[in-house]
Amino acid sequence: MAQARRIGMYLLLIFVVYTIIHSPARAAELVQSGFVGISDAAKSVGAFMTGLVK
Incomplete structure (x- = not known):
């Protein structure tokens, strides 16, 4: 299981690097x-908390 996770992380890293090199504007x-x-999301949570306090 740990090796599968490591391979998945390497594949993700390779994909990210490829995307940045291939199309930096899109990245x-x-x-x-x-x-x-x-x-x-943070603004929404803040508004929710403010609404709870009032």
Whole structure:
């Protein structure tokens, strides 16, 4: 099981490096959209907590 996980991690790393080299603009877009999603989620949790306090 541990070896399968290691192989999966290597494959994921190879895919990420390939994507960055092959299309850096698209890779940057994906990272940016990921951070926007995390930011939106944090804002939503903050709004929820604020609503609980009021």
